[in-house]
Amino acid sequence: MKTNFLKFVLPMAVVALGLTSAMSTSAMDKSSEELAPIMGWKHVSGPDPCERVQICSNSGNFDCTAPDGEQLYAKPFSTCLTPLKRNVQ
Structure with missing residues (x-):
């Protein structure tokens, strides 16, 4: 048993x-x-197509933007294509 x-x-x-x-x-x-915080990059012209701007997050409801209002992107490799978000506006 x-x-x-x-x-x-x-x-x-x-x-x-x-x-x-x-x-x-x-x-x-x-x-x-x-x-996790992510560095936000914006599109620029020149030899390096992305310029480092500020820290963003990968969650939230608001677009992560530069001080001039331009959308910021994640840069996993050589191009910055993925738009970033943030928790506060």
Whole structure:
């Protein structure tokens, strides 16, 4: 009786622990991604097509803009194409 109980309950406990660990790891990745500050770049002419302006975030409802009102972008490689947002206007 005791061995049958362990054969049934132990695998279920291991699966439950694995699922809980996977969900908590996924939630940690998402929360750190949403709060990370990103340098905002604006389009300019010249040898380097992007100019560094100010720190933005990658979440929020408002466009991240330069002091002159121009939209700022993320620069993952050599071009700045991804528009950035911020939490406050």
